[in-house]
Amino acid sequence: MSSHYLSPWAKNIAPSPTLAVDAKAKALKAAGEDVCGFGAGEPDFDTPEFIKDACARALAEGKTKYAAAPGLPELRQALADQYHNYGVLADANPAQVVVSPGGKYSCYLAILATCGPGDEVLIPAPFWVSYPEMVKLAGATPKIVLAGDEQGFKITPGQIEDALTPATKLLILNSPSNPTGCLYDRAEMEAIMDLAIRKDLLVMSDEIYEYLLYDGSIHHRPASFSKEAQERVITVSGFSKTFSMTGWRLGTLVANPTIAKAVANLQSQTTSNATTFAQYGALAAVQNWEAAMQAVQDMLVHFDRRRLLLLDGLNAIPGIECLRSQGAFYLFPKISSFGLSSEQFSDKLLENEKVAVVSGHAFGADGYIRLSYATSDEVISKGISRLEKFCSSL
Numbered sequence: 001m002s003s004h005y006l007s008p009w010a011k012n013i014a015p016s017p018t019l020a021v022d023a024k025a026k027a028l029k030a031a032g033e034d035v036c037g038f039g040a041g042e043p044d045f046d047t048p049e050f051i052k053d054a055c056a057r058a059l060a061e062g063k064t065k066y067a068a069a070p071g072l073p074e075l076r077q078a079l080a081d082q083y084h085n086y087g088v089l090a091d092a093n094p095a096q097v098v099v100s101p102g103g104k105y106s107c108y109l110a111i112l113a114t115c116g117p118g119d120e121v122l123i124p125a126p127f128w129v130s131y132p133e134m135v136k137l138a139g140a141t142p143k144i145v146l147a148g149d150e151q152g153f154k155i156t157p158g159q160i161e162d163a164l165t166p167a168t169k170l171l172i173l174n175s176p177s178n179p180t181g182c183l184y185d186r187a188e189m190e191a192i193m194d195l196a197i198r199k200d201l202l203v204m205s206d207e208i209y210e211y212l213l214y215d216g217s218i219h220h221r222p223a224s225f226s227k228e229a230q231e232r233v234i235t236v237s238g239f240s241k242t243f244s245m246t247g248w249r250l251g252t253l254v255a256n257p258t259i260a261k262a263v264a265n266l267q268s269q270t271t272s273n274a275t276t277f278a279q280y281g282a283l284a285a286v287q288n289w290e291a292a293m294q295a296v297q298d299m300l301v302h303f304d305r306r307r308l309l310l311l312d313g314l315n316a317i318p319g320i321e322c323l324r325s326q327g328a329f330y331l332f333p334k335i336s337s338f339g340l341s342s343e344q345f346s347d348k349l350l351e352n353e354k355v356a357v358v359s360g361h362a363f364g365a366d367g368y369i370r371l372s373y374a375t376s377d378e379v380i381s382k383g384i385s386r387l388e389k390f391c392s393s394l
Contacts, residue, residue: 009137028354037356038358051284057280058281068273077094080092087224096256097252099250106253109253113266116140118167121141125147132364140169143168152323171202174206175205179370182327183219206236207236211296214300214326241328309381319337319338332365332368335367346359353390357370
């Protein structure tokens with residue numbers, strides 16, 4: 001059938017390159033190939049048992065019906081209490097919290113509720129692959145600003161100010177970052193928020209990796225800085241990465257009452273509520289925070305060891321340079337010295353050595369590749385050995 005029948009949105013959207021790489025690696029594995037997969041942004045641990053038990057209990061008790069579109073009242077209240085303690089909410093008002101089917105959908109609703117045709121959205125690169133596509137789906141225009149490794153992959157207030165036009169409506173921040181693992185310190189984040197307030201910008205702060213931190217790093221929530229920041233920051237997070245709940249599809253959004261209500265209305269007309277019984281699992285995590293955080297700390301012991309194993313292995317390969325990440329579970333090494341585009345490098349690496357990585361081009365930064373260390377020590381060691389062999393052949 002001709003693409004004539006497709007909408008402008010369907011014609012203009014690009015498929016997720018990270019999911020495509022993961023699917024390709026899984027297909028090769030299914031065909032019997034020994035693939036070292038570094039593509040997936042997904043913890044390789046199981047969801048903590050007590051969270052699964054709470055969900056199973058909810059199913060056994062028949063909690064399988066519609067819930068309120070913005071989320072279970074008790075979950076929204078528990079999250080509101082938590083964000084109030086963090087200083088993100090002035091009071092623990094659950095009307096300012098929306099639980100969505102996935103952090104990805106929370107991001108999309110934040111953009112859809114605030115941006116439309118004629119609006120520009122500033123996106124620092126390297127960026128998570130879905131941000132520009134979401135902006136385009138809202139009818140707005142993505143404006144990319146590159147923050148290279150020489151500045152730690154972090155955008156500066158000067159760069160933001162230079163990129164502003166009368167059409168600029170929203171700035172997207174992601175700390176810790178996918179794909180780089182970089183983390184803004186408090187002074188850096190405060191300087192950006194001061195500018196956002198002065199220039200009347202909204203900020204979407206994607207904090208999905210907020211608890212996956214290393215080297216004693218501290219995550220700073222921009223909405224907690226001031227009353228003005230609370231008004232203009234939309235804080236997006238979720239349960240997927242923190243508690244290894246990627247398949248549960250549970251995202252969270254916290255915003256001022258006007259934006260939160262608009263998000264809830266949009267959700268009511270698109271997905272209705274996130275899966276009811278899954279939300280009871282999330283509620284158990286929030287209500288048993290000490291046990292939940294202990295599960296995260298247990299996971300982080302492995303992630304940290306893998307991070308350093310992969311970092312040392314990458315930096316030992318002539319021609320590759322990689323910054324030390326502070327959060328999430330990614331490294332973003334520079335491979336531009338080999339004279340190939342990041343797409344060429346990634347394709348040849350998979351074809352020749354059966355190592356799956358994601359091209360930096362997908363993240364708005366050619367000359368880099370992204371590797372996820374949410375995989376085993378064995379895969380990391382084997383993958384580094386194959387990558388070294390591949391690089392020496394170029």
